[in-house]
Amino acid sequence: MALLPLMRRKVARPDAAAAVPGDRRVRIAKFGMYLAGFMAVVNISVVYLALPSIEHAIRADIDEQEWILSIYPLMEGGFTLAAGTLGDLYGRKRVVTLMTWLFTLATIACALSPTPLALIVARGFQGLGGAALLSLPVAILVQMLPDPADNEDAIKNFAMVAGLGAVAGPAIGGVLVHWLGWPSIFYLSVLMSAGVLLSLPSTEESKRDPSLRLDGIGQVLSIASFLAVSFGLIEGNDLGWTSPVILGAFVLSVVLIAAFLYAESRVAQPMVHLRYFKVPRFNVALLTIGGINFAWYGVMLLCTLFLQNALHQSAMASGFYLMPSNIAFFLANQYSSRVEKRTGALGILLLAFAVSIIGMAWLGVLGISAAAWEVSAGLFIAGIGWGFAFTPAASMGMAAASSSDEGFASGAEALARSLFGVFGIAVLGSLLAAGISGGSFVSGLHLALYVCIGLTVVIGIAVFVLLRAGLVLRQTQDDIVGRPSTGAPGGARSG
Numbered sequence: 001m002a003l004l005p006l007m008r009r010k011v012a013r014p015d016a017a018a019a020v021p022g023d024r025r026v027r028i029a030k031f032g033m034y035l036a037g038f039m040a041v042v043n044i045s046v047v048y049l050a051l052p053s054i055e056h057a058i059r060a061d062i063d064e065q066e067w068i069l070s071i072y073p074l075m076e077g078g079f080t081l082a083a084g085t086l087g088d089l090y091g092r093k094r095v096v097t098l099m100t101w102l103f104t105l106a107t108i109a110c111a112l113s114p115t116p117l118a119l120i121v122a123r124g125f126q127g128l129g130g131a132a133l134l135s136l137p138v139a140i141l142v143q144m145l146p147d148p149a150d151n152e153d154a155i156k157n158f159a160m161v162a163g164l165g166a167v168a169g170p171a172i173g174g175v176l177v178h179w180l181g182w183p184s185i186f187y188l189s190v191l192m193s194a195g196v197l198l199s200l201p202s203t204e205e206s207k208r209d210p211s212l213r214l215d216g217i218g219q220v221l222s223i224a225s226f227l228a229v230s231f232g233l234i235e236g237n238d239l240g241w242t243s244p245v246i247l248g249a250f251v252l253s254v255v256l257i258a259a260f261l262y263a264e265s266r267v268a269q270p271m272v273h274l275r276y277f278k279v280p281r282f283n284v285a286l287l288t289i290g291g292i293n294f295a296w297y298g299v300m301l302l303c304t305l306f307l308q309n310a311l312h313q314s315a316m317a318s319g320f321y322l323m324p325s326n327i328a329f330f331l332a333n334q335y336s337s338r339v340e341k342r343t344g345a346l347g348i349l350l351l352a353f354a355v356s357i358i359g360m361a362w363l364g365v366l367g368i369s370a371a372a373w374e375v376s377a378g379l380f381i382a383g384i385g386w387g388f389a390f391t392p393a394a395s396m397g398m399a400a401a402s403s404s405d406e407g408f409a410s411g412a413e414a415l416a417r418s419l420f421g422v423f424g425i426a427v428l429g430s431l432l433a434a435g436i437s438g439g440s441f442v443s444g445l446h447l448a449l450y451v452c453i454g455l456t457v458v459i460g461i462a463v464f465v466l467l468r469a470g471l472v473l474r475q476t477q478d479d480i481v482g483r484p485s486t487g488a489p490g491g492a493r494s495g
Contacts, residue, residue, distance in 0.1 A: 025202040026144060030154070032199020033137035036100070037162035039192045040133040043107075043126065044073055045169025045326070048304040049315045050182040054119070057182060062436070064116035066234045066429040069301060070422040071120055074230060075127030076134065077418020078223045081271050081411035083132040084139075085214050092136045092143075092206040097197070103129030104193040111186035133196070134162070135411070140203050163333075167326040174319020215271040217263050222271070225256035226419060233426035237433045273408050276400065282409070284466050285397030288349060289413055290420030291459040292386045292393075295356060295452050298424030299382065300325065302432055302448055303363065303375055310441045313372055321372045325379035325386075332387025340392050346467040348392050353460035356385025357453055364449040368442055428452060 051065045060068065087095045106125035113119035141154040176184040232249035239246050264270040276282045300322065307318040340348045359382025366374055394413055401409035428448040435444015 028199050028202040029144060030141060030157075032196045032202070033141050034158055034161040035192055035199070036096070036133040036137045036196045037158050038165040039103075039189055039196065040076065040130040041162045041165035042169045042172065043130060043189060044076075045166050045300070046173040046176075046185050046188075047072075048300055048322070049170055049173035049308075049319045050177050050185055051304060052308045053177050053182040053315065054116075058114065058116055058119065060116040060119070061238075062429060062433045063234050063238050064120065066301070066425050067120045068116065068123055069297075070230060070234070070425045071124045072127035072130065073297070073418040074226055074422045075124050075223075076130040077415045077421075078226055079128055079131035079219070080135050080414045080418075081408070082214060082219050083135045084411060085212055087132070087136045087139065087206065088209045089212050089214065091208055092140050093200060093203050094205065096132055096136050096140065096203075097200055099129040099132035100193055100196050100200070101129075103133060104190055104197070107186045107189045107193065111183040111190075135414070139206070143206055144204055163330055167323065167330050170319040170322040170326065172319070174314075174316040174322075178314055178316035213269045215264075215267055215269060218260060218267065218271040221256055221260040221263060225253050225260060226422070228253035228256060230422055230426055233423060233430060237430040237437075272412065276409070276412075279400045280466050281396050282400035284463055285393045285400065286412065286416045287459055288389055288393035288463060289397070290416040291456060292352075292356075292389050293417045293421040294424035294427075295360065295382070295456060296325075296329075296386050296424070297421035298428030298448070298452060299360060299363070299379070301425050301429055302445055303379060305432065306366075306441070306445055307372060307375060310368055310445075311370065311372055311375075317372065321376045322379065324376045325383035328380045328383030329387035329390075332384045333390055336388050336391045339388060345392055345396060346464070349389055349463055349467070350460065352385045352387075352389035353456055353463070354385070355388065356382045357456055357460075359383070359385060360449055360453050360456070364446055364453065366442075366445075424452075 047069060051060075051068070054060050054068065055065060083095065083099070103126055106122050106129060109122035110119055110126060113122055138155055138158045141158070142151045145151055145154060172188070173185050176188060228249050232246050232253065235249075236246045261274065264272050264274055303322060303325075304318060307313045307321055308315065313321065336348065339351070343351065359378050359380070362378035362381060363375065366378070397413050398409050428451070431448035431451055432441075432444040435441065435447055438444070
């Protein structure tokens with residue numbers, strides 16, 4: 001996914017002379033930090049193709065498969081903001097080193113997991129390490145480079161390489177699972193981790209900021225609330241939506257969210273700046289990013305299982321049939337700014353929602369006799385829509401923040417990306433499971449896709465109403481974020 005907004009953090013330069021971009025040390029540092037981003041992202045998409053093999057090897061049912069998929073982005077997104085703060089407090093190089101070791105050990109544990117529970121726990125720790133690998137490497141590179149142009153190149157190259165991780169993940173996973181078995185997808189990450197660790201001596205340590213404080217209470221409450229609601233969504237179909245355990249999980253999540261909001265309103269340095277939720281265009285950005293990832297994560301799960309379990313494609317073939325979605329997303333994201341100049345923010349978002357709905361509707365009419373290329377075609381169309389929406393929405397959220405809060409804004413977008421992605425896996429996976437338990441894989445697939453289309457329509461209408469009403473692009477923010485409004489983000493027209 002597009003990662004540029006996540007990387008725009010203020011970086012204090014060290015007192016030592018900055019490195020020259022052509023230095024061998026800088027080249028090694030760039031290689032290692034780009035590899036870290038690739039590794040953090042590819043471990044989301046590479047696992048999809050391994051699910052059927054994991055199901056047979058360690059007897060993982062569909063609920064457990066959803067946990068194996070979702071716990072990694074949940075922990076990665078949930079700790080992104082904390083990872084940035086820890087880097088500022090204790091030194092970015094030190095934090096990346098420790099978290100890379102954690103990632104490595106957790107990845108080895110994933111490969112050796114004898115039970116679904118062991119794999120889920122290991123994936124959780126892997127995601128915890130991945131949070132630092134996604135949020136800190138660019139800050140490490142930026143402080144080493146003296147020229148702002150070199151900084152911008154580092155940011156763009158990191159985003160491009162990390163984005164390639166999403167594109168290449170299905171193909172890599174399919175090939176590895178087909179020839180070497182499902183543990184090989186994790187052993188590959190161990191090799192990449194070794195490359196990151198070997199590059200770290202070539203990086204520089206950052207200055208510490210002792211004035212910062214980690215919002216530990218907010219971090220614990222937020223993760224606990226995410227886990228509670230994820231448990232309810234994933235296990236609801238199996239345990240019963242009205243069972244005391246599931247109802248208790250949802251009630252607990254509400255209580256934890258309320259406690260989190262109360263704590264954030266009282267702490268001196270909160271993890272989440274609640275005042276930004278009074279800014280409509282910030283909310284639209286999070287809503288759009290969340291909706292995109294709800295659909296993307298969930299539909300990829302549906303199509304993975306459909307290709308392998310219903311159409312009987314091999315893991316390797318399925319990987320290549322899934323790739324068009326990521327390729328389309330990557331290409332559409334690269335050209336989204338050009339389209340936005342012609343259509344404005346409202347135009348490109350409505351276009352994106354419409355195209356993604358067409359792609360999902362295509363998938364929603366496929367049956368058991370469908371050809372695999374038809375799945376690829378639907379994913380390609382949907383991927384174009386998702387790719388068109390992401391950068392304009394992310395830019396809108398960043399434009400809503402003051403310069404001192406850009407780190408929070410980018411972290412909030414990363415959290416929305418991961419959290420809604422987890423919910424997409426949980427909700428659509430549960431609907432698919434309900435269809436399978438009723439005796440029909442296709443009926444479950446169609447139900448899940450129709451629900452996803454419906455939610456996309458609702459989000460599209462909400463965005464249309466907010467933008468057309470002028471509550472987003474023309475609102476003055478002086479009394480909210482402490483600076484005057486700059487108008488439409490990125491020069492976008494109001495409609």
